[in-house]
Amino acid sequence: MxxxxxxxxxxxxxxxxxxxxxxxxxxxxxxxxxxxxxxxxxxxxxxxxxxxxxxxxRTLDERITVLEAFAAALKNHADELARAIGEETGKPLWEATTEVTSMVNKIAISVQSYRERTGEKSGPLGDATAVLRHKPHGVVAVFGPYNFPG
Incomplete structure (x- = not known):
């Protein structure tokens, strides 16, 4: 089992x-x-x-450390993951390897996105002030297509 x-x-x-x-x-x-x-x-x-x-x-640095450890684990198992993705989806090994690389790179992209999209921004809008606030949503589920299992 x-x-x-x-x-x-x-x-x-x-x-x-x-x-x-x-x-x-x-x-x-x-x-x-x-x-x-x-x-x-x-x-x-x-x-x-x-x-x-x-x-x-957790502090931002603590969360980033966890994410970077995940990226390192992906890198350490890249060949094994690429073979599994290729077998599961029928993708050629070069494409499955590219997918693992994309998964690793997504960590840095997500950290950068966090930095760009957090906090509060405001600016004039006519005779008013426009305010943009980003707040966490909590628990979410992400469903991806079978051919991009990573």
Missing amino acids: MNSLYIAGEWLAGQGEAFQSLNPVTQQVLWTGEGATAAQVESAVQAARQAFPGWAR
């Missing part, structure tokens, strides 16, 4: 419907597992909401 769900700091097996990932070129079974149930998804969302205040209390 594959423990593929990371919820509240623990790896768990899915309790939902069984499925398998096939190499789109050879149709070879790459792995099998179970999806999450609605209750497991809800548990993951609740765990993320509970973790958010602690994450938000």
Whole structure:
């Protein structure tokens, strides 16, 4: 049984419907597992909401350190990740390698975006003042296409 769900700091097996990932070129079974149930998804969302205040209390430098450690881990496993992406999507190795590089580079792009989009900006707008404020939204989910699994 594959423990593929990371919820509240623990790896768990899915309790939902069984499925398998096939190499789109050879149709070879790459792995099998179970999806999450609605209750497991809800548990993951609740765990993320509970973790958010602690994450938000960290300094910017502490958060950047965590993100840079993630980027370093991606770099350290780049070949392995590229092979997995290629097998899962049918992408040629050069393209899968480019995707891993994009994942690594996204960290610096995200940090730069944070710096550009935080705080408050104001300026004159006719006989009034325009004010732009950026505030965190809290827990969000990001769904990407299967062919860009990173």
